[in-house]
Structure formats: C-alpha cells, structure tokens
Amino acid sequence: MAINKLVLNDFLEEEKFSLIGIHCTIDDYRLAFLLNKALDIKLTRLDFDIDNNNQQANFSIFEWEDSSQFKTWNxxxxxxxxxxNQIENTLNSLFSQNPTVTKTHHLVPEYGKANYLLKIDNECLTNNEKLILEKILKIDQVITAYSIAQESLKSKDQLIFN
Known part of the structure; x- marks a missing residue:
C-alpha cells in the first residue's frame, strides 16, 4: 500500500514585505506625521492597538493602504x-511601601533597540527601500534607520497585523 505525505510548506506562501527599524525618541503620532510629510503617505492611527496577551503589553499601530501601488504601510x-505595583509580603504598617516596577516589552525582541518598525507589504516587487531609507534619515528627529532582513527575524508572527 502506498503512503502519501502532505507537506504544508508547499501551500504556505511567504509574505513579501520590507521592514525598517527606526531609532528616535519622539512620540508615535509625531513620527507618523513626519513620515507622512517626508514620504508623501497617509498613515493614520488604527482604533485598536496590537495586544500581546502573553506579556500584557499594547503596541500602537498606524496604517495606510496604497491601492494604486498595492502596498500596505504599517x-x-x-x-x-x-x-x-510590586507587592511586598509585609503586614500593613505605617511605613510599608508598594514600590512600582517598570518593565519594557518589545514586539520584535531581537531588534529591541529600535523604537519603531515600518513594515511595507509588497504585493508587487516594486521596492524602493533605499530611497525610502534616505528620506527617513533626512528627518531631523530620527537618530538612525536601517533595513531589517526577513531571514534574521525569529518572531515573524508578531508582524502579522491583519
């Protein structure tokens, strides 16, 4: 009797996208405004944040769908x-304190030093990533920006927004 084997990798299509890491200290809405101006795009804040249930962390997201070039910018x-609050195991006393602890979570931990990620989904392979990087680097508030290779990502699943 013949044994048939179904390989799921034949059916899974690799998503085509460009990813740019951006280092800057300004707020997300300000960066979105500056990117809109520099790149001539129309990023708008979505009604929901990306919720990472494992770590109780929320990440803000902006999106623009360019229907003329079949691209989605995030x-x-x-x-x-x-x-x-860090709860101590002491009795309620006059001098007991509940110190607060601040934890920093990253959406893509392997690039934790990047403050923001700009993801460009490409339906067609018309990629001008070098030109986009040059325009981003001309923004005064941006410290640096660089391209991130898909192969170097361990947590690609975190970048699926739809």
Whole structure:
C-alpha cells in the first residue's frame, strides 16, 4: 500500500514585505506625521492597538493602504513600558511601601533597540527601500534607520497585523 505525505510548506506562501527599524525618541503620532510629510503617505492611527496577551503589553499601530501601488504601510511601536505595583509580603504598617516596577516589552525582541518598525507589504516587487531609507534619515528627529532582513527575524508572527 502506498503512503502519501502532505507537506504544508508547499501551500504556505511567504509574505513579501520590507521592514525598517527606526531609532528616535519622539512620540508615535509625531513620527507618523513626519513620515507622512517626508514620504508623501497617509498613515493614520488604527482604533485598536496590537495586544500581546502573553506579556500584557499594547503596541500602537498606524496604517495606510496604497491601492494604486498595492502596498500596505504599517508603523508600529516596538517598545511598551508597563508599570506594575510590586507587592511586598509585609503586614500593613505605617511605613510599608508598594514600590512600582517598570518593565519594557518589545514586539520584535531581537531588534529591541529600535523604537519603531515600518513594515511595507509588497504585493508587487516594486521596492524602493533605499530611497525610502534616505528620506527617513533626512528627518531631523530620527537618530538612525536601517533595513531589517526577513531571514534574521525569529518572531515573524508578531508582524502579522491583519
């Protein structure tokens, strides 16, 4: 009797996208405004944040669908600071304190130093990544920006937004 084997990798199509890591200290809405101006795009804040249930962290996301070039642009925050109370096992006394602890979570931990990630989904392979990087680097508030290779990502699943 013949044994048939179904390989799922034949059916899974690799998503085509460009990813740019951006280092800057400004707020997400300000960076989205500056990127809109520099790149002539229209990023808008989505009604929901990306929720990472494992770490109780929320990451802000901006999106623009360019229907003329079949591209979807996403700007997502890579860092989230969560403040929690550290409960001590002491009795309630006059001098007991509940110190707060701030934990920093990253959407893509292997690039934790990047404050923001700009993901460009490409239906067609018309990629001008070098030109986009040059325009981003001309923004005064941006410290640096660089391209991130898909092969170097261990947590690609975190970048699926739809």
């Amino acid at each position: 700007l997502v925050s890579n860092t989230c600071k969560v403040i929690s």
